[in-house]
Amino acid sequence: MSQLTLFVFYLSIILSPAEAEPFKADVCLNAEEQKLFKIINQYRRSKKLKAIPYSASLTLVAQLHAKDLADHYNFDPKGKCNPHSWSENGEWGACCYTNDHKQAKCMWDKPMEIAGYNSPGYEIAYFSSAGASADEGLSGWKKSPSHNPLIINEGMWEQAEWQAMGVGIYKEYAVVWFGQLDDSSTLRSCQDRN
Secondary structure (H helix, E strand, O other), X not given: OOHHHHHHHHHHHHOOOXXXXXXXXXXXXXXXHHHHHHHHXXXXXXXXXXXXXXXXXXXHHHHHXXXXXXXXXXXXXXXXXXXXXXXXOOOOOOEOXXXXXXXXXXXXXXXXXXXXXXXXXXXXXXXXXXXXXXXXXXXXXXXXXXXXXXXXXXXXHOOOOOOEEEEEEEOXXXXXXXXXXXXXXXXXXXXXXX
């Protein structure tokens, strides 16, 4: 058997559809994102709540959204579309999330649309003109009557059991996504590479 024939034979075995693995992508947390993930779970534990597992799928969505907000959203507290909105400048459908929450579904469906996460996702977002940080973000969310209950399962979120959390920080924005479905995606974190 010639070397070329042998190479083609081995290549056909390697690329056989029966043996093919699903596509995998690394979703990494930078140091500030890791810190935010950690301090949210510490805050939850201080309230006698269980930690929320890391989700590569929701982290992918969070990181894309933080970048989309920084690059394409003009922050205006009185604007029509609030920071849960998505621009038309990506591989997703544009979404104008209005302050009356009538367009909430377009945001809740982003994890499914972008990462194949088979359940709605719920987002908290934070803006700082000086640049987003983990400590400042969590501090602001803890004071917010609409964000804090989501983090610590109070009020309308009391019955939710968060099984997944994703984090993204980019320039002026910090974004955290929460989901009730265990993340069994083919995405993986950088920590899973070994």
